[in-house]
Amino acid sequence: MTGQHTTTMAAVRAGTATAVDEATERVPRSDRPRIGLPPVPPLPSTTRAPVPRESSGIRVEIQALRALACALVVLYHVVPLRLPGGYVGVDVFFVVSGFLITGHLLREVERNGRVRLGHFWARRARRLLPAALLVLLSTAVATFLWVPQTYWQSFLREIGASALYVENWLLAGDAVDYLAHTNAASPAQHYWSLSTEEQFYVLWPLLIVGSVWLAARIRVHRLVVVGGLLSALTVASFGYSLWTTSTSPPEAYFTTPARAWEFGLGGLLALLAASPLAGRHRLRTIVSWLGFGAIAASAFAFTAATPFPGTAALLPVLGTVAVIWAGAPRNDWSPTKVADFGPVRFLGDVSYSAYLWHWPLVVIVPFAIGHEMGTLSKVGVLVATVALAWATKVWVEDPVRTGTPLARRGLGATAAATALATALVVAVASGGWLYVKHEVEQARAVAEAWATGGDPCFGAGALDPQRGCGDPFAYTETVNTTFAKADGSRGMSCLSVLAETEVQTCRFGSDDPDETVALFGDSHTASLYEAMEEVAEERNWAVVTYLKAGCPPLATARMPAVNQPSDEPPACAEWGAEALRQITADPAITQVFTSYRSDVYKYRDDLGALHDEIPAEVAQAPMRLLADAGKQVHVVRAVPTTNGVHLGPELVSLEVSAPDCIAAAGEVDDACAGPREVRLTPDRLAEAATALQDGRVSVLDLTDAFCDEKTCHSVIGGTVVYFDGSHLSATFSRSLGQLIAARV
Template sequence: MSGRLGTMDPTTAGVPEPALSTSTVRMAPVPPVVPPRDGDTPPPPAAPRKESGVRIEIQALRALAMSLVVLYHVVPLRVPGGYVGVDVFFVVSGFLITAHLLREVERTGRVRLAQFWARRARRLLPASLLVLVASAVATVVWVPQTYWQGWLREVGASALYVENWLLAGDAVDYLAHTNAASPAQHYWSLSTEEQFYLVWPLLVVAAAWVAVRAGVHRRLAVGVLFGALTVGSFLYSLATTVSSPPDAYFTTPARAWEFGLGGLLALVAATPPEGREKLRTLVSWAGFGAIAYSAFAFTALTPFPGTAALVPVLGTVAVIWAGAPRWDWSPTTLADFGPVRFLGDVSYSAYLWHWPLVVILPFALGHEMGTTAKLAVLAATVVLGWATKVWVEDPVRTGTPLARRGNGTTFLATLVATVLVVGCAAGGWFYVQSEVDKARAAAAAYAAGGDPCFGAGATDPANGCGDPYAYEGDAANPIFAKSDLPQGFSCLSVLAETDVVTCRFGSADPVETVALLGDSHTASLYEAMETVAERKDWAVVTYMKAGCPALASSQLPAVGQPAEERPACGEWGEAAIQQIADDPSISRVFTSYRSDVYRYEDESGALHAEIPADLVAGSLQRLADAGKDVTVIRAVPTTNGFHPGPELVNLEASAPDCIARVSGTDDPCAGPRDVRLSPDRIVQAVEELGDDRISVLDLTDVFCDEQTCHELIGGVIVYFDGSHLTATFSRTLGQVIAQRV
């Protein structure tokens, strides 16, 4: 997951809500005029300003951070590190919340938790829930049903403010991490912040309680606690950035240190220092510069947060510490510029709206966004942000009966609104699930009836079927196809694991025991081999690892495979082949890969598409020398991200998503054979070997005719994504394999 955006990309980032209403933080008194020292330029007279209670440097940080996040999502190549806006907001939130809580403790000796949480609810939830509802409605209106279940799941998680934990789990799930980004994905950062709002006041209360009983100053107790948590969180963040990047990026413990640094700043410097205008000017520019540097120098490949996050975080700390210095060339003039203050004011609602626009607009248009559409997104983001602040945020927070009634009323209204949103999302999810269940039952009925024209058998002329590519039957439901995952995926070794995970199925007293060896594309043949095993009275043992060919796997990395995963891949491949060779009960080995994603890495580290025959010969011939019959199944065609028609190009790489957009016509998403059928480099290497003990099984004719490769065959959708077979089609493919073996 890691790129920062998209399918399950961690920097779908931004938290434009820095905790407190600006009216709650007062500017420090304007210091008296001090005569200049020799060599100093006297400061210009301060511009007359209304006492608005707004710290303009914090408003500028809000405006900058929100702009960076929005631009990153709209034009990511222009602002490749714009995701650092999230770090800016975390620091600002930590500072404002801590300053507010400390003032209350020092004034009253306690924190009114119910009042604090009620204010947060009135400030954040109305706009948040409004955008979630709008996103759900827009999804139903414009987005294919194949997306509904996953997206509504995230809408519900966002309404409950646990989206960050959901995304962290999905990011390490081999099947979920490639999901298309939902319109609620950006709520991960808001979820992190809400969790902070829940826990942070409790820590202040606990520290104050300890201080009273230990006879120490409250600030000392709070400082010790916050300091320990900040250091611990930072160390945890460093460790998980290496060991589990999704956890480091999304989870609250790995991000708490950013809030903590803001809190520590509030503890020691709640207001900017008086005087020292020249120093403060330099520090403020340095802080803004650090944030800007991060936004343009960091990329999706930057390990993040880790130590890299220190740059925007410390930059934000510097800007807040410096305040709004009044000196020649100070950033204060720019920070106090009307449009900057306006963007700071609307930053929360603008952030909420921008990402649903980015995600859903291409579906509404029917094509990817061009320059005009991107400009429209930027304009709509600002307009919707302003309208929501004026007509939703401010009235609910200050001008409605809800704001004037007790905290209990706020909590009750919050509970009711949240339950309604979550309930509607759950209702949509269950509706989609009912459609999936109906299609699954239809597929099972066809399979049980032994219809030879159902699925792969429809392409066999001997079966006398009609049009093999007709769109007919309840089983050809794209929603069902997208969830029709082979059981083999539960048998995969994944990521950096080296243990050989095996599954066994088929006859308990087999005529033969065969091994199924390969990567995730081999796993999608699970049901096919299950069918073969039933027909031939075989037992099958699987040896499979995602993104890893067992053949010389240390020298055949997958495109984009992290370097740290390669040693584990090689170790696993060696162990799997050795286990098969040493098992006397195994008489046959079937192996298959999506070989076009693997590259040969030579001694210099250069990658080559062509795979030398002797590179794969060692592994295959070891199995043959151990007395195994070896069959290499040619890689099946894939969509290769191509679908016909300008309205579909680059919008869906998934067969079910494409078919859902244009369903009702025969095989609407078929594509040219020369695009869909990539060269199988491993099969080419096997054929060069010329070893009679190693054969090739080519199933291309099931998927493709002379010009076209198909995605809908015999009333069954072939792929659940862009390259892996659905369980239903795999099961019908087993009939063909059984005939040809």
């Protein structure tokens, strides 16, 4: 198996080096303003805020910040255990961008009385887009060449989103999608921070323009209005960031409103003064060292478990503010000498391209070499990152920005080139995505025909020794891993999401049923949709679903949602209580099929502490409630997971995506099987049902449809068992219908 990556918050906590070196851009002088604005009163001399000076050279402390931030995020991705908080590099870049862009805009307002939006956006496009789009296009080509087709749709989807600068919102949505969050890390996901910065570049100049217009109308100095608006937005954004960090961490991490305060602090620094104590070298040296130390401390002290951004982000953000405020003090023990060191300046120069290139290499190289990266491979990635960054800076970034006809032509030429280049990347990504979609639909039609064809060796039926099916684990022509990854159960569309308390139901089966049954559980229970559909057709049943992602359907008052903090909103408990009430109150429902992956949930005691062990009486109480209401309760034992896959000599204990694993293994029999004792996790719900010893409650164990005496399998009867790491594929679920019908 090659290049397995799990999309977690830790895997994406990094940012792209997009802070533009506005301090080195010479802006033409103008002897008169471009437009006439009503005069505005000057600021009182005691409160006048100096506008950051234009510099004819490079601000070494900002280049050093770029170099440090780039090194942090690159090393964090290549050797994460060595630098667990390296993702704070993104916060450094956000502050630098806020400072530089705000300073540039304010200088233009002071010179011309306005912001020429078209020219500003054209400069940003020429500075940022050529390298960004080149890397995206190269990444798409590399995906076609080396990455198994099972990954194409998710990778290409994010490449397209990155080209359109909405990657941060896509990742925020996927992170709260109970199923999508298990997708492999794409080689374009680091573009989320570039998307955030581009959104800042679009919105902030408009706010400056609005502030200047308002200042002219109310006859207040423009810097007062700009400062007031920027302060209000910064405070509001910080408050929103604190709130979402505790209530919706993905939204806090990825979305622009929750990150705007970091740009805002940089902007306020540009508005007030870049170095108000010029000449105080000793004080500035101390402040500069403290700033760099705060950034470094956060990189080593923070981990993936640190609530972020929230208050934790103040450490690297204020550290960056301190470094910029201190400037470049000149004395023997200041950090300026280190900042002015040749390799540091070089890394600062190429930091943007270095960040763009490094993550696609980290993701795609394991696919290309056929195994996870070792020390030599990681060193090669670092060397290739620097080499590609230098080449991109010299041959793409600088020429397009300053030395090509595009830089000398009007705004229309830049807009047209931007649109064409973006369209090319989106077209390549969309074309690949549509190709895979066509392949999946063809495979789906084949699977539907085979599943309805009455083949006794289809799916789970192949394990019935009386059918004489030969090798039930063979890689046959019906095994299609790309289709399997898209073969999610239709029951997933019936799930209530985590934050919902309203009970939503789906109904399928007979319109004039002999019996009505309930399917009550979490997303793993939802995977039984196709199996229950087969049973309903045979028994003339109607099936009503009561399903919620990540929530145990029984004992919910004591068991929070999966992977949720102890102070989560009580959505699971409220939903579970209402679902139980509806089922028990419905006289038409005679049987209830229920289950959940009890090994992923915890039990909360009277003091609020969480425990792995679920007391039997807690799980049994809702069973008794259903049974006393006249329902026959069938507790379906949790199906095996994909734990325990052998990747070379190593036994991986975590779940892996079955389609990705099988695709990486190639066309070999019994790929990605695992030991029975590892894959069969404890099912405390089934254990509690057995201990209840009530004839109205039974346990339906389907383990023999997945496992023999020693091994549990991922390819059975010509089908891929799972569409991810633990949820059944719709095709295999359908094959379980015959087994359930025979045992109920």
